[in-house]
Amino acid sequence: MAKPQTQEPTREYSTISREEILARLQDRALAIVNVMPPDSFKAGHIPGSINLPLAHIETRARQLLSNLEQEIAIYCAGPT
Amino acid sequence: MGYRNLRYYVGGMADWTESGAVIDKSDAPVAPAPVKSSAQLGTSRRLSWLELLANLSLETLVSVWLGMILVFGLIYWLAGIGMGWGLQAGNSAVKPDLDGLWTAIYFSFVTALSIGYGDVIPTGALRIFAIIEGAAGLLIFGCVISKLVSRRQEELTEEIHRTTFEDRLDRVRTNLHLVFSDLGSVQQLQAEQGVLPELVVRRLESTVRVFRGELQTVHDLLYRSQIMPDEETMHSLLANLVICLQGLVEINGALPNGRAPALDAGLRSVSSLANEICGECVPRVYAPELKESMDQIRELARKVA
Numbered sequence: 150m151a152k153p154q155t156q157e158p159t160r161e162y163s164t165i166s167r168e169e170i171l172a173r174l175q176d177r178a179l180a181i182v183n184v185m186p187p188d189s190f191k192a193g194h195i196p197g198s199i200n201l202p203l204a205h206i207e208t209r210a211r212q213l214l215s216n217l218e219q220e221i222a223i224y225c226a227g228p229t
Numbered sequence: 230m231g232y233r234n235l236r237y238y239v240g241g242m243a244d245w246t247e248s249g250a251v252i253d254k255s256d257a258p259v260a261p262a263p264v265k266s267s268a269q270l271g272t273s274r275r276l277s278w279l280e281l282l283a284n285l286s287l288e289t290l291v292s293v294w295l296g297m298i299l300v301f302g303l304i305y306w307l308a309g310i311g312m313g314w315g316l317q318a319g320n321s322a323v324k325p326d327l328d329g330l331w332t333a334i335y336f337s338f339v340t341a342l343s344i345g346y347g348d349v350i351p352t353g354a355l356r357i358f359a360i361i362e363g364a365a366g367l368l369i370f371g372c373v374i375s376k377l378v379s380r381r382q383e384e385l386t387e388e389i390h391r392t393t394f395e396d397r398l399d400r401v402r403t404n405l406h407l408v409f410s411d412l413g414s415v416q417q418l419q420a421e422q423g424v425l426p427e428l429v430v431r432r433l434e435s436t437v438r439v440f441r442g443e444l445q446t447v448h449d450l451l452y453r454s455q456i457m458p459d460e461e462t463m464h465s466l467l468a469n470l471v472i473c474l475q476g477l478v479e480i481n482g483a484l485p486n487g488r489a490p491a492l493d494a495g496l497r498s499v500s501s502l503a504n505e506i507c508g509e510c511v512p513r514v515y516a517p518e519l520k521e522s523m524d525q526i527r528e529l530a531r532k533v534a
Contacts, residue, residue, distance in 0.1 A: 162235035167248055170238060185242070186509065195245055196253040204452050204505075204512050210232075220234045227243025 165222045170195065180214060181222045189226065198224075282369070287376045294369045298341045301362045302334035305355060309333070314353030323349065341366030394456055397446065398466075404443045405469040411436040412476035419483055430489050433480070437495035440473055444502050451511045451523075460516055467522035474503060474529040481533060496534050503530030 173179045174197055181198035183190050190200040201213055203225075214221060238244075246252065285293065309315025310325040316336055323329045336349040340362050351359045415433055419425060425433070447466055450457070457463070481496060507527040508520025515523075 162237050165236035165238050167238070167240055167244055167250070171248075171250060186512065188509075188514070189242075191254065193242065193246070193252040193254050195242075196251050198253075202512055204510065208453060214232070217231050217233055219232070220236065221232060222236050222238050224238035224241045224245075227241035 162223070170222055179220050179222055181224070182214070184223060184225050195224070283372055283375075285372070287373065287380070290369060290373050290376060294341070294366070294373065297362070297365060297369070298337045299334065301341070301358060302330070302337035304358055305336060305351065306330045306333035308355055308358075314355060316349050316355065317352055318349045337362065342370070343367060390456065394458075398458055398462065401443050401446050401466060402469070404439055405466070405473060408436055408440045408443070408473050409469065409476065412473060412480065415480055416476065419480065425484070430492060434489060434492045434495060437477070437492060437499060440477070441495060441499050441502065444470065444499060448502055448506060451506060451513075457513075460519060463515070464519050464522065467519060467526065470503075471522055471525050471529065474499075474526060474533065478529055478532045493534075500530045500534035503527065503533070506530075 170179075170181065174195075181195055183194045183198045183200050184203045184206070185194075185200070186202050186204075187200060190202075194200070199213060201209060240247075282290075305316055306325065306329055309323055309329060315325070315329075316323040316333060318332060323332045332349055336351070336359075339346055339349070340359050343363050343366065411432070415425070415429060415436075418429055447470060450463070450466075458466070477496070477499070484492075503526050505527075506523050508515070508523045511523065
């Protein structure tokens with residue numbers, strides 16, 4: 150996607166804290182998405198999260214998360 | 230991607246584990262989409278029973294069809310025994326004996342196939358049953374026919390896919406070989422003359438472009454493809470990629486400063502693409518030697534640009 154680069158190309162998201170995720174585990178309005186490979190996902194993930202490996206985002210994101218307005222929390226292995 | 234409400238949990242799994250919170254270890258590859266708009270739900274529900282019918286296998290459909298005919302035949306027969314409004318053949322009612330059972334099943338077939346000879350006719354409430362059976366028979370029989378046709382079509386499509394796929398693999402192999410021999414001759418020139426003439430740099434540019442195209446193909450194979458070549462083929466492709474990348478790294482190290490910007494851009498693009506290939510990051514699990522090759526590719530990718 151050769152979009153012309155704007156000043157802040159990647160800052161389309163805010164952050165979410167652990168406490169908020171913990172408090173909203175049962176909240177259906179918040180989709181929790183794990184972007185690690187399936188193996189790592191299997192080894193352990195936040196309960197209720199969806200596995201959407203980075204490699205599949207382009208092809209499967211729209212299918213899995215069809216609502217663009219949906220509140221989505223994204224996480225991977227950790228701050229690296 | 231267009232999502233407007235993304236939030237990033239910076240701590241990730243490390244922070245989560247550290248906090249001692251619950252960790253789920255179930256093996257659910259991809260959970261279904263959690264929220265769907267109500268409009269979507271409506272349409273999918275409305276279609277579901279018909280789709281369910283169409284999704285049955287050919288064998289199941291045929292047995293459902295036969296089963297339905299037998300059940301309806303029994304109904305016609307039993308209606309003659311119990312309620313007195315049975316089938317009529319000619320001007321007399323069909324008797325509730327074994328002969329009558331055969332007649333009922335015969336009538337059931339004639340109705341389900343919508344032949345309707347008219348030698349046996351339903352009376353009373355049986356007419357309703359006969360109409361229901363006729364409609365259901367048409368529907369299921371239609372499904373059977375469409376299954377038969379589409380099965381053949383699927384075979385054909387698969388065949389076409391396979392041939393194009395093999396052609397593509399052949400092309401990748403040939404091109405990688407060409408890239409490899411090109412790189413070899415460039416290296417030789419480099420060894421003989423030290424500095425590469427302008428013309429050779431141009432040629433190198435186009436070689437890098439071809440290489441990038443094939444790298445993209447292999448990358449797509451690893452990430453998106455529905456069909457996969459067998460592991461041996463994949464391994465040879467990956468090994469070829471490794472060799473070509475090694476050649477590129479060597480040439481790149483010996484290039485003088487102030488080289489062509491187009492070559493630079495090509496190499497950067499190759500590097501970023503190759504950087505996405507490694508044993509752990511591809512979606513499928515491969516044999517160890519394939520993983521090793523992939524890791525090698527990633528390692529070389531960092532040296533290219």
